[in-house]
Amino acid sequence: MGKPHALLVPYAAQGHVIPMMELMQRLVNHGVKVTFLNTDFTHKLVTNASSNDENLNDLASFVSLPDGVEDEEDRKDVGKVAESIYQVMPKKLEELIERLNGNDNGEKVTCVVADTCMGWVFEVADKMKIRSAGFWTASAVGLATLWSVPKFLEDGIIDNKGTLVKKQMVQLSPSMPAISSEDFMWVRFGDIPMQEIAFDFTVKTNEFVKLADRVICNSSYELEPATFTSFPKILPIGPLLASNRVANQIGHFWKEDSTCLTWLDQQPVGSVIYVAFGSFTLFDQRQFDELTLGLEMTNRPFLWVVREDMKNEGFINGTKTHGKIVGWAPQQKVLNHPSVGCFLSHCGWNSVLEGITSGLPFLCWPYFSDQFINQMFISDVWKTGLGFDKDESGIVSKEEIKNKIDRILENHEFKVRALDLKEKVAVSYSKGGHSDKNFSNFIEWIQGLQGYHIAAQAWPCLIYRCYKSYNL
């Protein structure tokens, strides 16, 4: 008898590939065969950065398809990349599924689990009569905001291109925390043309997600109870992190520099400021220099992730005393290290989950998209962190950086609340918790599809047997 076979399709960005890889690990550990589809570009990044000690279950296999973006094109242009993917990949995905189903191992694709940002995948699955589930890798409130677009249009808060018309606080339901319309995900995407591209893409994507059987979300009921109650179609299964099952995080686009772990071993408990802005964020030179000076002024040890594409000379010369710089860190291990005292973060959702699970207070430095709503949750709802204020020239000054770091490390209430949140969230993914139950249901759904698939195959055979036994 063949195994259930899930085709997993992440969105082609670091913050989406890592959680989808973690989902893959969970599925194969439950006996589900997984084919993981990356774009050729991300597949190459992941393969080049992976180390040999990553023991992958035999049930996992990797495939890739071109995304249509040419080498000379700018991959940081999110809208362009998304558009190209949408033009090129649906046909190729169809051919891939036909190829996988043509393999003579009886393990046809029984379901597709796709990032909800890859809405077109649900259309392909629907066309091919394959059941599908959406995986939203960010906060539930982020998705709820997208699902509330028709209401925002009706209330005249945005126009039909997504451009902000009214700056106001909105509540998606009476029990949910109010969010600023200026923090809508697509509104925080840059200039107006970028916002329009992001909005158009988001709206398109949302239409297709309706074709999915269910939507799972990498969050937990304990983090966003009101959102999950008001939007019951979003099922929390998180935090889905490798560190929760004491395993290595996989799917990185850059090679990890593990020397920082030995460096952390030499620092006092709770003393280190871990500074990381995810895979995308860039700083202008002035702000970069100010951050360097601010970190130096604290006289505290800091570990700073400066990706190759962020580096510049001034910065390197400026940080000699207390800091350790790496190009890419094993972030989950770093955050769980006892020497780390706080997380200065861009508030990407994975980083938020990882910091919470490690019981750390945050210093929030959001950059774009949903990161501003995430910051609001950290500072106003969970009260486990602080944001930075900009001065009149639009810069976060070195004094502001030093002051906020001092406050977060010296006022123990932040740490107490962070540890409390960590405990609450741990209940969710422990046996019998909300996320655990939803995940078990999800596995049952996948296995049930396989049963259905086998029954469908077995039906003609059963009729034949009845026919024989009754000597018809």
Ligand code: UDP
């Ligand atoms: N990450 C890492 N090492 C680093 C920086 C980031 O492993 O030095 C990982 C981090 O653990 C997280 C992901 O990269 O899982 C970044 O995702 P997030 O949603 O935080 O931010 P994005 O990159 O999408 O902006």
